[in-house]
Amino acid sequence: MTRAPIITSLQNPQIKRLVRLKTRRARDEEGVILIEGARELFRAIGGGLVPAEVYHCPELYSPEAHEVADTLSAPLTELSRPAFEKVSGRENPDGLLAVVSAPRVRLPEPGPEAVVVVLHGLEKPGNVGAILRTADASGAAGVLVLGRGADPYGPNVIRASQGSVFALPVAVMTEEEAQTWLSAHGFTTVACTPDAPRVYWDAPLRGRVALLLGTEHEGLPAAWRQSDHSVRIPMHAGGADSLNVATAAALMLYECQRQRRSSAS
Numbered sequence: 001m002t003r004a005p006i007i008t009s010l011q012n013p014q015i016k017r018l019v020r021l022k023t024r025r026a027r028d029e030e031g032v033i034l035i036e037g038a039r040e041l042f043r044a045i046g047g048g049l050v051p052a053e054v055y056h057c058p059e060l061y062s063p064e065a066h067e068v069a070d071t072l073s074a075p076l077t078e079l080s081r082p083a084f085e086k087v088s089g090r091e092n093p094d095g096l097l098a099v100v101s102a103p104r105v106r107l108p109e110p111g112p113e114a115v116v117v118v119l120h121g122l123e124k125p126g127n128v129g130a131i132l133r134t135a136d137a138s139g140a141a142g143v144l145v146l147g148r149g150a151d152p153y154g155p156n157v158i159r160a161s162q163g164s165v166f167a168l169p170v171a172v173m174t175e176e177e178a179q180t181w182l183s184a185h186g187f188t189t190v191a192c193t194p195d196a197p198r199v200y201w202d203a204p205l206r207g208r209v210a211l212l213l214g215t216e217h218e219g220l221p222a223a224w225r226q227s228d229h230s231v232r233i234p235m236h237a238g239g240a241d242s243l244n245v246a247t248a249a250a251l252m253l254y255e256c257q258r259q260r261r262s263s264a265s
Contacts, residue, residue: 005078006078006079006080007077007078007079007080007083008079008080008082008083009083010082010083010086012083014055014077015079015083015086015087018034018055018087018097018099019086019087021034021099022034022087022089022155024151024154027102027151027153027154031101031102032052032099032100032101032102033099033100033101033102033103033153033154033155033158034089034097034098034099034100034155035049035051035097035098035099035100035155035158036088036089036090036093036096036097036098036155036158036159037090037093037094037096037158037159037163038062038064038065038067038068038069038094038096039064039068039162039163040158040159040162040163040166041054041068041096041098041163042064042068042071042163043162043163043164043166043167044098044100044163044166045071046166046167047166047167049100049101049103049166050074050100050101051072051074051098051099051100052074052098052099052100052101053074053075053077053098053099054072054074054075054076054077054096054097054098054099055076055077055078055079055084055087055096055097055098055099056069056076056077056078056079056084056095056096056097057078057079057080057081057083057084057093057095058078058095059081059095060081060084060093060094060095061094061095061096062094062095064094065094065095065096068096069095069096074098084097089155089156089159090159102153103153103166103170105169105170105171105172106169106171107142107144107169107171107181108141108142108169109185110141110142110185110187110208111141111208112207112208113206113207113208113260114141114142114187114208114209115138115139115140115141115205115208115209115210115211115253115256116140116141116142116143116144116182116187116209116210116211117131117135117140117142117143117144117210117211117213117249117253118143118144118146118178118182118189118210118211118212118213118224119131119143119144119145119146119149119213120146120147120149120175120212120213120214120215120220120221120224121146121147121148121149121214121215121218122145122147122149122150122213122214122215122245123149123150123215124150125150125151125154125156125157125160126156126160126246127150127160127244127245127246128145128149128150128152128157128160128161129156129157129158129159129160129161129162129164129165130160130161130246130249131143131213131245131246131249131250132152132157132160132161132164132165132168132170133160133161133162133164134246134249134250134253135164135168135249135253136161136164136167136168137164138250138253138254138256138257139257140168140253141168141169142168142169142170142171143168143169143170143171144171144173144178144181144210145170145171145172145173146172146173146174146175146178147175149215152165152170152172153165153170175223175224182210185208186207186208187208187209187210188204188205188207188208188209188210188228188229189210189212189224189227189228189229190203190205190209190210190211190212190227190228190229190230190231190252191212191220191224191225191226191227191229191230191231192211192212192213192214192220192231192232192233192248192249192252193214193219193220193225193230193231193232194219194232194233194235195232196230196231196232197230197232198229198230198231198232199231199232199233199234200231200232200233200251200252200255201255202231203229203231204229204259205252205255205256205259206259206260206263209256211249211252211253211256212224212227213245213248213249213252214245215245216244216245231252233248233251
């Protein structure tokens with residue numbers, strides 16, 4: 001395993017570049033993503049990504065980071081603790097950070113019971129990451145990300161997804177591209193909106209299904225509300241007037257699985 005000299009200066013050009021890469025604009029300009037954390041890096045490699053650069057700080061290693069570091073084939077550049085904490089986006093980093101070429105995702109041919117999630121304009125990385133994690137856990141076929149919301153391959157989304165973003169196809173598309181793909185593959189579109197007349201568990205969610213989710217504040221644009229089905233999640237009287245979008249996605253995804261299981265049995 002090749003190890004470069006330890007970088008200690010916060011003014012080192014490599015440190016300055018890594019700090020710039022925390023911004024979406026800088027990552028887009030270079031065509032790369034940052035992956036921080038042992039678990040996330042392990043899952044990225046398992047998903048077929050190959051780190052171009054790996055920066056590490058053994059002083060900060062967690063037990064998991066020790067294990068993952070021993071499996072890496074990419075050269076390791078060691079940073080001092082202050083230098084690593086400068087480039088890290090976490091309060092308690094575990095000492096591993098990689099630069100990887102941005103994934104070029106091609107959605108596979110969907111199966112006859114494929115479920116995909118379509119996210120329109122979601123801005124909070126925590127919500128996007130949580131939805132990706134649930135989509136992975138529930139066996140979704142992929143996630144389509146539309147609009148200028150949170151970067152699905154941004155460091156905060158990667159962290160919130162616990163690396164699940166690398167375990168299933170996550171494609172960034174324009175609205176037109178998404179509509180064309182869904183139509184070409186015969187997906188039934190299901191808009192999740194609080195003013196829909198039908199409760200979500202009463203909707204037919206078999207076959208190829210696309211679950212459409214918008215922001216909590218504005219919801220889906222009018223064009224996406226004109227879907228095959230519109231559903232709502234019932235709310236009891238009380239102070240809450242809406243559900244967190246990640247919670248709504250989880251309910252919808254597992255209702256899809258419930259209907260498939262009921263049909264199979």
